[in-house]
Amino acid sequence: MDPADLSPEQAAEESHRLTGRILELRDAYYERDEVLVDDAEYDAMLRRLDEIERLFPALQSQDSPTQTVGGRAQTTLFDPVTHLERMLSLDNVFSREEFEVWAGKVVAASGRPIRWLCELKIDGLAINLRYERGRLVSAATRGDGVVGEDVTENVRRMSVIPTQLQGDAHPEVVEVRGEVFFPVEAFRELNAAQAEAGERVFANPRNAASGSLRQKAEGKNAKAMELMERRLSSLGMLVHGIGAWPNPPVSSQSEVYDLLCSWGLPTSSHYRVVDSVEEAADFIVRTGEDRHSVEHEIDGVVVKVDELALHDELGATSRAPRWAIAYKYPPEQVNTTLLDIVVSVGRTGRATPFAVMKKVRVAGSEVRQATLHNQDVVKAKGVLIGDTVVLRKAGDVIPEVLGPVVELRDGTEREFVMPTNCPECGTPLAPAKEGDVDLRCPNARSCPAQVRGRVEHIGSRGALDIEALGEVSAAALTQPIVPEDPPLHTEAGLFSLTLADLFPIEVIVRDNETGLPKLRDDGTEKTDTPFRRQRKKSDGPFDPEAEGFQGTETHVPSKNAVDLIANLDGAKQKPLWRFLVSLSIRHVGPVAARALADWFGSLAAMRSASREELAAVEGVGPTIADALIDWFSVDWHQEIIDRWYADGVPFETPGHPGPGAAANAGGVLAGITVVATGSLEGFTREGALEAIIAAGGKAASSVSKKTDFVAAGPGAGSKLAKAESLGLRIIDAEQFALLVTEGPGALSETSGEPSGADDAMDDLAVADATTEAATGD
Structure with a gap:
């Protein structure tokens, strides 16, 4: 209903409801780094509330969301910091027409021609840096615009922010405003690492930046501190303005950027100063077309009056300046059909529902599948199989089903029912521990999906880095269509494989992320014969005995098969830490594996070590020590070690003097x-x-x-x-x-x-x- 048609009672009821929902969303976004709705939906609610308050002024209070900046003034995590000058938010426009109307009002209010500074709107976390005589004394989040959170110690760990400004003649005190963000590539790497570690995957780079900056060092062990340091050092920042600074020696916003850059502060190169509203609008359009080529996430363009004197003349509302506006791009989302919801089982046994959709192009790539995380998420999203659903790329990276288009339902849709048994091996699914939402297949030893995932992990870059042991090869070895009996029932037999074991094999091609079958355009499953090819006349005579394989004149092993056997044989000489990673021991990634290998020198020494001895190794700790002991206690894990030993895997560092003494302690970089x-x-x-x-x-x-x-x-x-x-x-x-x-x-x-x-x-x-x-x- 149009706000103008509301009765006073209806307006009051809707105002109360919208205020409560907006505050709930703000709290989730700013305090818990959770995105419950997309920007467009949030902005629509805020604009609706603003329209109601303009028509019914008695409903507007000083603490209304339309009058305040998002975020709490104080939290229990960090000490409060009062900004010397308020940190405002920005008003938004969503179309060229709305932008031109706003710009026209600014020109009319100023009474003279205006130059416009146009810059990218970074999707990050607002930060305020206070420098005194060139030295960084505090860093704080925006909070409620007046009081923010003290994150100085974490900001000092960010390599891009100088603690001492370059040059001289710095003001007695100055506040520099900017945005902290995760570069797109660093965000992808972070989420990959989070997923690999079984940790929460961030919805978008903004959440990752906030979650990384707003974490406490207290109580963290050495391992956790290393991860914290790494995340903080990966953060980027760009400064985009000043707060408190009496009588700055510059007259325009663009000159402010030049000055800040000369001080060694990171400034963006993605801005332009233009002389007309039309040129500013064209900048907005061009930037939207090229938004995916920028190194960081953007959700729009900010247009500012370049002349600083006009900033004071135009002033500000209680929450936003009148001399700047944010043009918000709509999130890239499309509608498609939810064909099915299928459950995939991963390397760790976690059973994950995935949406299988009619293929559609979104945010620059074609998407057919998207994770739904668990049965509770499916229920919360309210999607039915057969629905028309709204799909977007979360952070323009991760495909995400937002929800159904309910009005397009025709009654043929059906509910998803989470299976009670593993779809791969039939074992009853169960949570790993009481209270877990996720269900897992406990048949770790022989569940084909888990074996496939572990075998693929062995060939990954972080483990043994075996080029021929990739996604398709792992599936061929563990879940082939032909033969009926797979070459590998567990990874124990990996180094015993021969060419005869690899010929012939036909396999369903599976998606690397989801583990689900890839589909052809006609909807049928893709298949491959990775270790078989028809012999060509140009190949010359075939000598089965010389090849070590009893084949035929028409079919012989492919190059992939020959390469895999050669790669596996060569991998036996890889360093010990890589084999530790390959064993899929919980929490033992490359860093912990290196520390263990350097300290103990052999797998045998690790197995005989006590929990205290394992935990005492720098970079290991009690959690990883417990994981090692638990892993070694499983009988079929022992079978893997015994078989690999028998097949030539040494599980030791040659020449290592034993636990507690690095083999290369006397090297040229000892202590470096x-x-x-x-x-x-x-x-x-x-x-x-x-x-x-x-x-x-x-x-x-x-x-x-x-x-x-x-x-x-x-x-x-x-x-x-x-x-x-x-x-x-x-x-x-x-x-x-x-x-x-x-x-x-x-x-x-x-x-x-x-x-x-x-x-x-x-x-x-x-x-x-x-x-x-x-x-x-």
Whole structure:
């Protein structure tokens, strides 16, 4: 109903309802980092409330959501900080017509031509930095605009924010406003690591940024602190304005940016100053078309009056300035048909409902499947099989079913019923512990889906890095259509495989993320024969005995099959830590595995160690110690170890002197901590880390004051910036090669500034793609 048609009683009732809902959504968004509705729905509610209050002024109070900035003034997590000048929000427009109406009012109010500064609206967390005489003294969230939360200690851990401004002649005190965000690539890596560790996956980069910045260090063990440091060092920030600053020596917003940049503060290059409303509107349109090419998430464009004197003349309402507006882009969402809801079982046994939809293009890619997380989420979304549903990319990354289009139902839709038994092996599903919402298949040993997931994990980059053991190969070995009896019933037999075991095999191709069958355009399941091909005449004569395989003249093993056997044989020489990761021990990812391998030197030494001895290893702790002991106590896990031992996996580091003493303690980097970041010529990511460890050094994943050297190449990202801010020794690929072979002495006569530093600086816009998942599940 149009607000103008409401009676006073109806208006009061709706105002009360909208106020309660908006405050509920604000609390979830700002305090718990939860997104319960999309921006468009939230903004629509706020605008509806504003319209009602304009028509019925008696309903508007000073603490109405239309008059206040979102977020609480204080929380129990952080100390309060009072801003020297209010931090306002922005009013929104959603169409070119609305923008032009707003701009016309501003021009009319100013009485003179206006230059407009147009910049990207970052989807992040607002922050206020207070500097006194160039030194950072506090950092606070926006809160209610007057009082925010003190996050100074966490901000100091962010490499992009200087604690001391560059240059001189800084004001006695100045507040700098900006936005903290997760770069898109860093966000993808974070969510991958969270999922791998069995932790909560963030809905979007804004939530991830808020969740990372608003966390407390108190009570965290060394492992948790390392993860916290890593997340904070991955955060980006761009400053976009000033708060308290009496008589700034500049006259325009664009000059403010130049000055802030000269102080060493991160400013955006994605802004333009234009002379007309039409040019500003064109900037909005062009940016919307290219929004996915930006390194961080955006949800619109902010247009500001460039002249600072006009800011004072135009003033502000109780919640927003009159000299700036946010043009909000609609979220990219489409309608499609929910064909089915099927349940997939993953490597850890978790049973996850997935929406199977009619293929549709959204946010630049075609989508057919999306996770529904668990049966409670399916119920909460209210979707029925057969519904027309609204689909979007959450954060333009993760496909998400928002809900049904109820008015399009025709009565043929049906409810989803969560199965009581595992769809892969028939074992009754159950929660891992009392109170868990998620159901799991407890048949870890022989559930085909879990075996497939573990085998695929073994071939992954973080484990044994076996190129020929990927998604299709893992499915072929564990869940083939042909033969009826799979080559592998568990991963125990992996290193016993021969070419004869791989021929012939036909398999359903499965989605890497969901584990569900991939579908052809006609809806049938895709199949593949990864280890079989028809022999071509050009291949020359076939000698079965020379090949070690009894084949025929018409069919022989494919190159994939030959490569897999060769790769598996070569993998037996991989370092011990990689085999630890490959065993799928809960919480034992690459970082913990390296620490264990370096300390104990062999799997046998780990098995004989007590809980206290395991937990005492730096980077391990009691949780991982318990996981190791639990894993070793399972009989079929012992079968894996015994079979792999028998098939030539050494499970030890050659020459290691035993528990408590690193094999390379006397190496040229003994006692030296090195961080390798970016692309180092001559070294892969893993190769650089292994070179450091082989030389007796500590290969750290994050930069700190304890870091001795930072080896930086193109794409070094935030780690390079942090190293520079701490004044650490930075070296390039050539110097790194000297360091790991000859030690620090070989660099004594070289410059502290690497020859590749300029190249690395040029690539700071590239997100650091080397974030390593510290835990596994």
